[in-house]
Amino acid sequence: MGKRTLTRADLDALPNYVPGRSVPGAIKLASNEVPYGPLPGVVEAVAEAAANVHRYPDMGVAQLRDRLADRLGVPAERVVTGCGSVALAEHLVRATCVPGDELLYSWRSFEAYPIIAHTTGATSVRVPNTAEHGHDLHAMAAAVTDRTRMILVCNPNNPTGSSVRKAELDEFLAAVPEDVLVVLDEAYLEFVTDPGVPNGVEVYGDRPNVAVLRTLSKAWGLAGLRVGYLVAHPEVAGAVRKVVTPFSTSLPAQAAALAALDAEAEMRRRCDLVIAERDRVQIALAKVLPGVPASQANFVWLPLGERAVPFAQHCEAEGVIVRPFAGEGVRVTIGTADENDAFLHAADKFLG
Numbered sequence: 001m002g003k004r005t006l007t008r009a010d011l012d013a014l015p016n017y018v019p020g021r022s023v024p025g026a027i028k029l030a031s032n033e034v035p036y037g038p039l040p041g042v043v044e045a046v047a048e049a050a051a052n053v054h055r056y057p058d059m060g061v062a063q064l065r066d067r068l069a070d071r072l073g074v075p076a077e078r079v080v081t082g083c084g085s086v087a088l089a090e091h092l093v094r095a096t097c098v099p100g101d102e103l104l105y106s107w108r109s110f111e112a113y114p115i116i117a118h119t120t121g122a123t124s125v126r127v128p129n130t131a132e133h134g135h136d137l138h139a140m141a142a143a144v145t146d147r148t149r150m151i152l153v154c155n156p157n158n159p160t161g162s163s164v165r166k167a168e169l170d171e172f173l174a175a176v177p178e179d180v181l182v183v184l185d186e187a188y189l190e191f192v193t194d195p196g197v198p199n200g201v202e203v204y205g206d207r208p209n210v211a212v213l214r215t216l217s218k219a220w221g222l223a224g225l226r227v228g229y230l231v232a233h234p235e236v237a238g239a240v241r242k243v244v245t246p247f248s249t250s251l252p253a254q255a256a257a258l259a260a261l262d263a264e265a266e267m268r269r270r271c272d273l274v275i276a277e278r279d280r281v282q283i284a285l286a287k288v289l290p291g292v293p294a295s296q297a298n299f300v301w302l303p304l305g306e307r308a309v310p311f312a313q314h315c316e317a318e319g320v321i322v323r324p325f326a327g328e329g330v331r332v333t334i335g336t337a338d339e340n341d342a343f344l345h346a347a348d349k350f351l352g
Contacts, residue, residue, distance in 0.1 A: 014118050017111060020323050020333075023316065027342055029333040030323040032158070032188075032218060032299050036270050036336075038256075039221050045259035046225075049252045057251040064254050067261055068229055072201050077234045080241055083248040085187055085215040085228030088240065089152070090116045092211060092230070095239040096181050097122040097149045104143055105152040106135040108159065108328060110185065113152055123147070133293045133301060133329075134162035141175040151176065154185040155200075156192065159323070159331035161295025165196035166203065173207065181236065184212045188297035190219035190271050191278070197296060201231050208233040218298060219271050220260045225253040274298045278334045284344050288351040302330040302347075311350055318346035 020030025061081040069076040082088040089112070093103060099121035105113045107126035117124040125148070127140045135153060144151070153172075156163040164172075176182055184200035198204070200212035211232035217223040227249060230240065260267070282300055285292050291303050304311050305327060312324035320343045323331045332343060 010118070014115060015111075017115055018323075021321050023321050025319070026316065027320045027335065027339045029335050029339065029343055030321045030331075031223070032297070032331075032333045033223050034219060034221050034270060034274060034298065035339065036273075037221070039260045039263040039266055041259040041263055042221070042256045045255040046252045049255035053251055055251070056247055057249065057254055059247050061249050061254055064227075064249070064257050065229075067258060071261065072231060074201065074205060074231055075234070078231055078237050079229055080232070080237050080244065081227065081229045081249050082244055083228070084217055084226040085185065085213040085230070086110075086112050086116075087226075087245070087248065088213055088228050088230045089113075089183065089185065090120065091240045091243050092181070092183055092213075092236075093117065093120045093122055093150060094243045095236070100147065101149040102145060102147045103150050103152070104140060104148055106140065106154070106157065108325065109135075109152070109154045110158045122149070129157075129160065129162075132162065133157075133160040133303060135164050137164065137168050137172040141172055144176060144180060148177075148180050150181045150183060152183050152185060154187075155197065156188045156296040158187065158297065159299065159325065159329070160293055160301040161297045161299055162293045162301075163192065163194060163197045163296040165194070166198040167196075169198060169204075173204065173210070176209070178209050180209060182207075182210050184210065186212055187215045187218055189214065190267070191275060191298045192296045193275055194296055205231065208235070211236055216257055216260060219267055220257075221267075221270075222253070222256055222260060225250070225256050227253045227257045271298075274334050277337060277340050281332075281334060281340050281344065285347065288348055299331050299333045302332065304329050311347075314350045315343065315346045318342070318349070320346050 065079045066076050069079045102125050103117040103122040104125040114124050127143050130136045204210040213230050215228040308324040308330050309326050312322050315322050
């Protein structure tokens with residue numbers, strides 16, 4: 001018998017999650033952060049909460065849960081908060097899948113999905129993106145088997161920025177068995193301008209087999225505090241609550257989230273700035289690189305294939321940090337106008 005390792009041997013083949021890099025003095029356009037700082041009232045709320053960090057936070061996150069439920073127009077029992085939407089995605093897999101069950105998703109999509117599947121014992125089923133870098137919902141529906149327990153639909157999709165419209169989703173959901181949970185990951189919903197892209201809670205909230213993930217990390221500017229939430233059928237939400245890590249939404253995070261929600265008008269103003277810059281960047285990129293997909297998020301995708309890593313290295317030499325996916329493409333976050341100008345200048349030198 002061979003010697004056992006102290007940790008799971010199968011993790012050796014699992015890729016690490018790769019965060020966007022920060023380089024002192026360089027412009028960081030690698031992590032899909034909004035560049036305008038915390039929303040009004042957030043820093044003050046965090047400072048006030050810090051005076052009580054020797055106490056445990058409310059494990060049920062009742063005040064924030066009720067506030068979100070009221071804002072969304074759903075019963076509070078259907079809302080679950082957690083340490084970012086990525087943690088809630090993991091909790092959903094733990095609540096639905098046992099080893100051997102299948103977790104189905106488009107690829108490329110959010111890089112945490114295969115990690116979540118593997119570490120929870122689920123089997124990943126990846127369906128290739130379309131030629132336009134979006135979800136192939138027809139192929140995803142055809143890939144469903146009697147072992148499929150959960151399907152992740154990232155809308156808009158990270159890292160390609162592409163989106164699925166209502167008519168496509170309607171057809172897809174009609175084809176998915178009722179005992180398969182479809183999770184709409186809407187981390188970038190606040191940046192959507194296409195009226196054909198549905199709000200999952202409003203359009204599909206009455207479906208027992210649909211859950212919606214949201215985050216306050218992006219548009220709401222709380223990436224450093226990790227607050228996410230899901231909206232699901234009471235049965236699903238109740239199961240997730242059982243597997244959520246206790247006290248994982250910290251006291252400062254809860255206070256910051258409530259303060260951020262009070263500043264919704266300013267959040268919307270900042271998102272509008274990002275959207276205007278996104279459109280400007282896409283128009284400029286289209287002049288030097290064909291095939292850039294239309295983004296509905298706060299980033300753009302450059303389908304550079306084998307040139308992805310050299311392009312990122314070139315940008316870094318120009319003082320701009322972007323996020324390459326080797327052999328596939330580069331994701332570039334929309335920053336301030338000056339930051340975007342610096343990126344476009346670097347991109348033009350490489351591509352022009």
